[in-house]
Amino acid sequence: MARTLFDKVWDAHTVRTLPSGQTQLLIGLHLIHEVTTPQAFQMLKELKLKVRMPERTFGTLDHIIPTTDQTRPYADPMAEDMAAHMYRNMKEFGLPLFDMASGQQGIVHVIGPELGLTQPGMTIACGDSHTSTHGAVGAIAFGIGTTQVRDVLATQCLAIAKPKLRQVRVDGALAKGVYAKDVILTIINRLGVKGGVGYAYEYAGPVMERMTMEERLTVCNMSIEGGARCGYVNPDQTTIDYLRGRPYAPAGDAFDRAAAWWKSVATEPGASFDDVKTIDGASIEPVVTWGINPEMSVGVSQRIPSPESAPEAERPTYREALAHMGFEAGQPIKGAKIDVAFVGSCTNGRLSDLRIAAEVAKKGKVAKNVRALIVPGSQQVAKAAEAEGLHEIFQAAGFQWRKAGCSMCLGMNPDQLVGREMSASSSNRNFIGRQGSPTGRTLLMSPAMVAAAAINGAVADVRETLR
Amino acid sequence: MSVDYKRRQIVGRGIPVAGNDIDTDRIIPARFLKAVTFEGMGEHAFEDARKQNPEHPFNSPAYRGASVLVVGQNFGCGSSREHAPQALMRWGIRAIVGGSFGEIFFGNCVILGIPCLRASQEDLEWLQKAVSRAPGDAVTVDVEKQEVRFGERVIKATVPDAPRNQLVGGTWDSTAVLLEAGAAIEATAGRLPYVKGW
Numbered sequence: 001m002a003r004t005l006f007d008k009v010w011d012a013h014t015v016r017t018l019p020s021g022q023t024q025l026l027i028g029l030h031l032i033h034e035v036t037t038p039q040a041f042q043m044l045k046e047l048k049l050k051v052r053m054p055e056r057t058f059g060t061l062d063h064i065i066p067t068t069d070q071t072r073p074y075a076d077p078m079a080e081d082m083a084a085h086m087y088r089n090m091k092e093f094g095l096p097l098f099d100m101a102s103g104q105q106g107i108v109h110v111i112g113p114e115l116g117l118t119q120p121g122m123t124i125a126c127g128d129s130h131t132s133t134h135g136a137v138g139a140i141a142f143g144i145g146t147t148q149v150r151d152v153l154a155t156q157c158l159a160i161a162k163p164k165l166r167q168v169r170v171d172g173a174l175a176k177g178v179y180a181k182d183v184i185l186t187i188i189n190r191l192g193v194k195g196g197v198g199y200a201y202e203y204a205g206p207v208m209e210r211m212t213m214e215e216r217l218t219v220c221n222m223s224i225e226g227g228a229r230c231g232y233v234n235p236d237q238t239t240i241d242y243l244r245g246r247p248y249a250p251a252g253d254a255f256d257r258a259a260a261w262w263k264s265v266a267t268e269p270g271a272s273f274d275d276v277k278t279i280d281g282a283s284i285e286p287v288v289t290w291g292i293n294p295e296m297s298v299g300v301s302q303r304i305p306s307p308e309s310a311p312e313a314e315r316p317t318y319r320e321a322l323a324h325m326g327f328e329a330g331q332p333i334k335g336a337k338i339d340v341a342f343v344g345s346c347t348n349g350r351l352s353d354l355r356i357a358a359e360v361a362k363k364g365k366v367a368k369n370v371r372a373l374i375v376p377g378s379q380q381v382a383k384a385a386e387a388e389g390l391h392e393i394f395q396a397a398g399f400q401w402r403k404a405g406c407s408m409c410l411g412m413n414p415d416q417l418v419g420r421e422m423s424a425s426s427s428n429r430n431f432i433g434r435q436g437s438p439t440g441r442t443l444l445m446s447p448a449m450v451a452a453a454a455i456n457g458a459v460a461d462v463r464e465t466l467r
Numbered sequence: 468m469s470v471d472y473k474r475r476q477i478v479g480r481g482i483p484v485a486g487n488d489i490d491t492d493r494i495i496p497a498r499f500l501k502a503v504t505f506e507g508m509g510e511h512a513f514e515d516a517r518k519q520n521p522e523h524p525f526n527s528p529a530y531r532g533a534s535v536l537v538v539g540q541n542f543g544c545g546s547s548r549e550h551a552p553q554a555l556m557r558w559g560i561r562a563i564v565g566g567s568f569g570e571i572f573f574g575n576c577v578i579l580g581i582p583c584l585r586a587s588q589e590d591l592e593w594l595q596k597a598v599s600r601a602p603g604d605a606v607t608v609d610v611e612k613q614e615v616r617f618g619e620r621v622i623k624a625t626v627p628d629a630p631r632n633q634l635v636g637g638t639w640d641s642t643a644v645l646l647e648a649g650a651a652i653e654a655t656a657g658r659l660p661y662v663k664g665w
Contacts, residue, residue, distance in 0.1 A: 015648050015655045020638060021629040024648055026655045028662065036548065038503035047642065052652070056662075064501060078501040085503050119661060129547040129571055145549035145575035155645040156652055160574070161629045193488055194541040197567055227544065229570045254665035261660050293488050293544075313540070313588065317487050410497045410546075431492040431545060438496065438515035 002268035005121075005234055006165050006200055009140045009265060013123045015157055022159045028122040029056055029139075030152045031108050032095075034086040035063040035412070036127030040149035041089040051093045052156040058117060059090050060098040062107045063412050067375050067402035070100050079413065093153075104247075106378020106404045109133035109346035113217060114380055116246025120235035120262035125152055130346045130428065132223040135232030136216035137239050138265060140200070142230040163229065164198055164274040169205035172281040177463035179356070180215035181348060181426070181446035183207065183279075185287040185297050187219075188226040190279060193295040196228030199275070202267060203233050207281040213242035214352040221347045222428050225294040234266040288333045288459055289430045289444040291321035296430075300449070300461045304331050324432055325441050326420070334459050336443065340423040341372040341399075341454035342435075343447045345409040348426035349377025353447040354385045357426075358393045360451035363465050366398030367457030373415060374399050375407040399454065411436020424453035472637030474582055474610055477562040479534030481598035481606040481617070482524050484513075489538065490545035491572060495554045497546075508550055509557030525558070527602075535606040537594050538565035543572025552576045562608040564615055564624055566591055577630045580639050582610045584624035590615075594622065611635050 015024040030053075037059075044051070051057055064079040074080040090097040098104040098111060105111070109130050112118040120138035124131060127149045134141035144158065151158055168187055188195075201223050208216065216233045223231030233239075240259045243249045250258045285299035296318075298304065306329035307318035322329060327336070343349070343357045354376065366372045374394050376382035382404055385391060391401040408415040409427035416436025417423055423435055423442050430442040443459060452462040499511045517523045524530050536555065542565045543551060552575045555563075563576065563583045576583050586594070597617055598606065607616040608624070610631060615624045626634065633639040656662045 012659060013655065015651050018629075018644060020632040020636070020644075022633075024645055026652065026659075028656075028659060035500050039505055039549075042504070049642075053656070076501075082501060082503060121659075122661060127547060127549075129545065131547075143547035143571050145547055145552075145571060145578065147549060147578045148574065151578075151642050151645055154642050155648075156656070157645045157648065159633075159641040159645060161627065163570075193544060194567060197541065197570055224545075224571075227541070227570070250665045257665045258661070261665075293490070313487065316485075320486070410492075412497050412501060429490075429492070429545060431490045433496050433515050434492050436498070438519065 002271040004165060004202065004267040004271045004273070005138060005232060005265050006140065006202065009121055009123065010162060018159055022161050024157050025123060025160050026157055027125045027152050029117060029124040031112055031124065031126040032057065032059040032149065033063055033108050033128065034061050034082045036146050037089065037149055038082065038085045039146050040153060043150045044153050047154065049154045051095060051153050054094050056156065057095050058098065059086065059095055060105055060108050060111055061086060063406045065405045066413050067405045067407050067415055070403050103379055106381065107346045107349060107406055109221065110349055110377035110381065113137060114378055116243050116249030119243065119249065120239060121265040125158060129224045130221050132230045133217050133221040133346055135220040135223065135230050136213060138232055138235030138262065140230055140232065143224065163200045165202060166199045166275040166277065167202045167204055167273045169276065169278040170207035170281050171205045171278055172207065174207055174281050174284060177286055177448070177466060178284050179446040179448060180211060180218040182284050182287045184219045184222040185289070185294065185444065186284045187279060188222065188294050189297045191226055191277060193225060193293050194227050196223065196226040199228050201228040201231035203231060208233055209236065212352065213238055214350045217350065218347055222294065225428055235262045286446060286449050286462055288449065290325060290327055290333055292324055292430060292432050294428070294430060294444060296321055298333050300334055300459065302333065304329055304333060306330060334461060336459045337422060338370060338424045338443065338453050338458060339421040340417060341370055341450050342408045342423055342425040342427065343450050344373065344375030344377065344407050345427040346377065347428045348447045349375060349381065351381050351384050353426065354381065354390050357447040357451040358390045360448050360462060360465055361393050361397040361399060364397065364455035366454045370454055370457050372399040372454040373402055373408060375402045376404045378404045408435050410434060424450045424459065426450045472580065472640065474580055474634040476610065477535065477582065477608040478605050479561055480532060480602060480604065481535045481537055482530040482533035483537045483595035483598050484524055485539060485595060487540040488544055489542050491543055491548050491551035492545055494543065494551040495548065500548060500550050505550065505553040505557065508554040512554040512558040529602040532559065534559050534561040535608055536560045536563045537591065537598055538563060539591065540566035542568050544569035547571040549575045552579055552581055556581060564594065564608065577633060577639050578641060580634065582608060582626060582634050584608060584615065584626050586615065586622055586624040590622040
């Protein structure tokens, strides 16, 4: 019988079925960062346990670090304390840390694939919900909490129930000015933020197959925003070409043997799914969120919907969203004024994202009264962008060129909204208070659309800016 | 005295938090994650929502001491931060009844021994109203029987088999159970080509 990647990888990592009925699942790659691990290391110490497979555990610093001056001690004493704990724990347990001095530091979901740590056929866990990102190479990757981090450190395993599997097909082709971010925002809009609860997503179809690895990373990244804890794309030639030559990918003949195995884990033709949903790629236009969860979005040419257009159970959330955002139902999203523009995050902080944003930045200057930040996803992304002169394009247009980190995606460092500021953001969440100010407002969109909004001082259609 | 890990039944006063898609940023804003322990997290549960809305149930003296949280659909969606269930637990929450739960949040609750039960929209609306009318009365969350009892009424409230077995059997704190696999862990790893080497 034809099998899915999900079944093959799950079965290969199953240690045993637990008395509860859950699977004891081996985790092939454990990625850790400074925010969700100090308590886990403390629990490990209290249990007098070691890290079970230190060679399968890698750490970085991303959430709390400043993106201006990264020399320690950090100005924020709490951030400094977390960094100090991370250094101490990694040293004590003998684990590698990609810190600033390594030249390989960055957002954990950017550096995993970039370093070739993330590989097809693996199970990957990290104390961060956007671990779904790594599914882009054909891995089962999902976020876990801190006590589960303790379990993975101590046992290299998780007690977890197998989810159902849904194939999400994106057929046809994308129009010009429509990007991977618009694809995933459209999927979330059509299937809903609760639509994926209980499912893993396999993204397939011609649009997904044509995507570059960086585009697939963007799509898989936001699986969790659609309720699916993990999402993946089957490994293919794009995957293999992407991994070749990366520092932690196999080299020489070993690479060819690895590539053959990677291809063998892909879903076989005729395999069945618990559910299949199809989206027409040609129907997607640049998307902008207008509300307080990532499902609340419209195409840039459309108007903000009224609560009455939603199912009754959703209407209170719509009303709350309109009140928080200061929008009227029926108002066009295009032209909504912004105060801040942010290009970065594990969703859209990779080199191709910066290239697209720079293309748009060449068309004008950041509008007066708009604060615009470009935050590369990793040191290596920053270095590659600088080698191409992207930072100069951004700076000439009035964007600030920052150092790598999570930055304004969640505002745990000094990069935060102030008061009710409205942000055009390439990140993943428009939750109330997400970008650091309890009353701040977020409009999610692609990096190209963020750059267009920065130039126009308001939500704009990047297809017009680029024309 | 030994600790009883079994979560067959939780009895306590209720607290309703209405609304769907309440994310973990809302439950505990990211600025409170800048800490190396979970201590004191309970004070900040729903902090910004409470400041913006004086009527928020977590502000109301009527609900102080409540331990059964009654919520809507997709509660705890978003970030994997365990700080969210930690904050609720440290505030006093021992069980949650809702329509559905963010999956990572649900798993984080299980590993902390906090049952999350799913009930129908109709029953949830009734329970939220009933609890707000009689905040001093106890709600019984029966994990084993998969029902919630309040006053005269019994509503159906489900937990999938595996987490229910863990909660009822007291095996939700999973490290010890996982360690029991012993050498089977290394054996499984050793069969994976990327572990044993290409």
